[in-house]
């Protein structure tokens with residue numbers, strides 16, 4: 001089949017290489033002028049690592065990440081628990097995505113600076129329209145264009161009713177130095193605000209990701225920085241020393257995103273199918289975005305190989321299988337974030353049933369065996 005993949009993020013790059021190795025004629029386009037570099041942090045787990053391995057990209061993933069340190073959680077300064085996440089790794093998001101897309105571009109035709117703006121479904125084919133006025137015909141379009149997917153809006157419909165938001169915003173801040181002089185990761189909860197601190201793997205700096213309930217309103221970066229320093233102040237003397245560093249951060253260097261989950265029932269239309277965040281964004285805070293995007297890409301490739309002449313049936317099976325682990329992950333992530341940024345610790349009890357469902361769904365995850373992986377490196 002002649003296949004267009006829209007988006008060269010983790011999901012798009014992975015599915016492009018898998019489909020190409022399965023014998024399809026694959027092209028990738030990405031609206032960004034070039035592959036990303038640097039960026040904030042991305043945590044990925046052992047399932048993501050297994051799929052990187054199947055792609056032959058183990059050394060790329062290892063080169064751009066380090067094992068996730070022990071994570072300790074404190075509520076109002078009191079230590080709740082510490083845990084390690086076996087097999088999980090921390091990467092600079094842009095650096096990892098950039099390296100993966102460059103690796104895939106060695107095999108698959110990939111063009112940056114080309115934005116998809118329209119899709120025309122025809123009998124027996126599908127046409128992609130680009131911002132530069134050009135158009136091209138394909139057998140299948142795979143929409144891997146992220147949480148604000150254009151492909152999704154064009155073929156499935158508007159975001160209303162499909163995108164779940166709960167009024168929480170994330171504030172992403174790079175702070176020089178490490179928290180309390182350690183290389184541990186720490187989650188501080190106080191005042192209905194959650195602050196996650198993760199040390200950068202490649203420099204003396206810490207990612208501070210603050211989550212706060214903003215409702216429908218808009219919070220300015222300076223107000224969000226103030227909320228983070230309040231949490232540090234309430235968490236004990238060892239953390240108070242970090243306040244000065246947070247205060248010195250230029251608010252314009254920070255980034256604000258809204259808690260967003262894509263919960264649509266349908267992930268495909270005739271000759272168009274969505275993968276990664278475009279289909280099922282879990283939310284960056286879950287640590288499961290790469291897991292979901294990579295596993296979904298492998299499942300879609302496997303299902304298309306089973307019935308190459310029936311894209312619709314393959315897309316239906318892919319959606320059913322992928323949703324089995326995505327939906328519990330979404331419910332658990334939302335419950336955890338809402339409990340930790342709501343009123344009162346007792347609400348944590350509401351998280352337990354979702355945690356149980358999510359754990360069961362992970363235990364049942366099977367990474368498809370890779371018929372598309374001719375070699376490892």
Ligand SMILES: Cc1cc2nc3c(=O)[nH]c(=O)nc-3n(C[C@H](O)[C@H](O)[C@H](O)COP(=O)(O)OP(=O)(O)OC[C@H]3O[C@@H](n4cnc5c(N)ncnc54)[C@H](O)[C@@H]3O)c2cc1C
Pocket residue numbers: 006007008009010011012029030031032040041042043044093114115116117144145146147149150151172275276277278283284285286287288289290291293
């Ligand atoms: C700041 C931040 C931190 C995150 N941290 C984590 C984390 O710790 N753990 C985790 O698991 N996940 C995290 N995530 C989410 C994770 O990165 C994604 O879930 C995962 O990488 C899968 O993304 P994707 O490939 O589906 O989409 P994306 O990575 O969003 O890629 C989409 C691509 O599509 C391109 N595109 C968009 N529109 C068009 C168009 N019209 N035409 C052509 N191209 C287009 C974009 O340029 C982009 O390159 C984070 C996300 C962000 C933003």
